[in-house]
């Protein structure tokens with residue numbers, strides 16, 4: 001499988017045109033993510049601090065989140081002025097083409113703040129409304145970790161790659177031998193609920209990893225560094241590009257009880273592990289927070 005594979009010969013011309021357009025979207029996503037990655041890595045101010053907080057005192061934003069999102073918006077709109085852009089820090093700038101760039105300038109901001117290397121720039125081109133769960137789908141995406149240099153890319157129906165090498169997920173282990181990544185939200189009631197779910201799940205699996213970047217967790221599912229991932233509370237910008245990496249590598253990304261992935265819950269793994277995880281999380285009441 002390679003980027004730019006020609007489509008169905010029956011509709012050859014249209015598919016070839018679409019292939020070109022999607023390949024172009026992947027190139028732009030990759031170039032934008034790598035430029036923003038170089039900025040946050042190379043221009044990190046000495047004594048970087050918290051610029052402001054969002055949903056709780058531990059939900060932080062740094063000056064570099066803003067600088068990188070500004071750069072992403074500039075690069076993307078210079079090339080494709082009619083497209084919309086939805087970013088973690090500055091919200092939605094509507095477009096006219098039906099295509100929206102969904103960007104997270106630094107996914108893993110707490111790691112970045114502490115000088116830990118697990119963070120990423122995430123850039124996805126999606127069709128539909130990325131604010132409404134189930135109403136959008138990613139066409140192209142790139143997740144770039146500026147510290148390791150790892151660059152995951154994916155294009156809808158055409159495959160997923162890590163540093164240009166095709167990714168194909170193998171058969172997963174059973175639940176009791178599965179290494180599962182997860183993350184925790186920033187509000188107290190959410191965390192109490194997440195701790196309750198973890199206490200139910202942990203005895204059923206090999207172990208848990210909490211790496212601090214949903215985008216990297218998902219890409220590591222695709223790369224086989226963990227077997228699965230789940231989290232409550234992640235937004236479209238955290239996961240839009242990495243979801244495509246997982247599905248194009250042969251995995252499944254789901255919500256609970258047949259629902260699409262959403263801020264309520266995202267679960268990712270190859271089948272049958274994904275289904276087993278969804279069942280275990282449902283039984284553990286993972287779709288609800290504890291009372292405030």
Ligand code: LIP
Pocket residue numbers: 088104106107108109110182183184185186211212213214215231233234235238
């Ligand atoms: C963060 C995630 C992290 C998750 C947090 C948060 P940010 O994104 O990727 O893994 O547990 O809830 O959403 O805030 O660094 O972009």
